Amino acid sequence: MGFDTALARLNGLGAAALALLPGLLLGLLAFGLFVLLARGLRAGVVRAARARGVAPGVGIVLGRIGSGFCLLLGGLVAAAIAFPSINAADLFSVLGIGGVAIGFAFRDILQNALAGILILLTRPFRIGDQVVAGGYEGTVEDIQVRATTIRTYDNRRAVIPNTALFTDKVLVNTAFEKRRLSVRVGVGNGDDIREAKRVIEAAARGAEGVLADPPPRALVAGLGDSAVLLDVFFWIDPPKRSEVLEVTDRVLARVKPALSGAGIDIPYPTMQVLLHDQTEAIDGDRARQREGWPARGGDRDPPPRWRVREGEEDRPSHPNGAAGRAS
Structure with missing residues (x-):
């Protein structure tokens, strides 16, 4: 059955x-x-x-x-x-x-999908643009529904969620046809600033890839420890990363010999070190001590704290009355 x-x-x-x-x-x-x-x-x-x-x-x-x-x-x-x-x-x-x-x-996935659609509709950047986003810099390869892929300049792929790109800051380096670059140059404090500006601008103007309009400009950016600092501004087209590196190299390669040929110094950083005798009798008396300055020489110098004569130590008293101590 x-x-x-x-x-x-x-x-x-x-x-x-x-x-x-x-x-x-x-x-x-x-x-x-x-x-x-x-x-x-x-x-x-x-x-x-x-x-x-x-x-x-x-x-x-x-x-x-x-x-x-x-x-x-x-x-x-x-x-x-x-x-x-x-x-x-x-x-x-x-x-x-x-x-x-x-x-x-899949809330996050749906948010990224909606952000991707909004990015494609508003178009803050496009495929092929060079951007800086999320700590990465490179070329936008693809804008997908969930994420955007960026190829970095050292040939790595960065996958950034669309929500992060839509809500965070994104710097688009190729948004416009022209791009302004700048390099900093230091000249000697004793050199003529106007002449230095003229030489730098002429050298930058002759570099390949630098646009004639707007023309290069050299402006004083500050007074450094050992030089007068000048910022050199110039424009390039197209504004891609490869052009930035190559044109900057050409400008600096022309500015350096141009300044040397005009007799304008490009100074090295310098430092002044002042020493003084640490065995002066006034050491410890903050009202009289000359911190950072060498001894004046002659009879005006305070006598040393210890004097060694034929192996016998002469121990003068400290200015405040206390007896000195052998070192």
């Missing part, structure tokens, strides 16, 4: 599976069609964005979003075809509950 019952159940399961098989095949076929439709939708969105002059990143991300919604719809349709007993209301109710659960579980 038990064997017959088990066999009957197996036959029933097999018949049910055979009954569901056409629906499953139709559901898989429908989902495959939606997959093809999603790919076509993504390619169409990218082409439409390109035709309208929209940034390539915007078309790519919008195509991904449209493709995702198309696949979601295809899954619902395939489930309705494969399992006819499930109606649309049940699917949407399950989808609503699942959406709330997914929203709580």
Whole structure:
């Protein structure tokens, strides 16, 4: 009896599976069609964005979003075809509950996705721009739904969440066609500042890559310990990192010999050290002690605290009356 019952159940399961098989095949076929439709939708969105002059990143991300919604719809349709007993209301109710659960579980991912869409729409920077963000500096390679990838100048990849880029400060070095650079140069305190400015500006103006308009300018930035500090400002185009390094190298390579040829000194840092005799009789008397200054010489110098004569120590009294102590 038990064997017959088990066999009957197996036959029933097999018949049910055979009954569901056409629906499953139709559901898989429908989902495959939606997959093809999603790919076509993504390619169409990218082409439409390109035709309208929209940034390539915007078309790519919008195509991904449209493709995702198309696949979601295809899954619902395939489930309705494969399992006819499930109606649309049940699917949407399950989808609503699942959406709330997914929203709580993947809150950060959804925030990054929304930030990525806003970045693509507002376009504070684009793919190919050179930016400084999150402690990283490099070229924007891709703006994805979740994060933005940056290739640093030392050929490393930085993946920064879109929320951080949208809410934090981002410096775009290539936002405009021209970029101003500056280098600091020190000249001697005894040199003519006007002549030094003229020589520096002429040397910078002749460097390859420096724009003639606006012209280079040299302005006094401060008086250093051993030099007069001048800031040299000049403009370049394009404003990329490679141009920054190369043009700065050319400017400094021309300024240095130009200053030397004009007889203008580029001084080294100097330091003056003052010493004094630490065995003077006035040591310890703060009112009379000459901190940092050498002995004046002659009869005006206080006598040393200890005098050694033929191995015998002469110990004068301290100025405040206390007897000295042998060292």
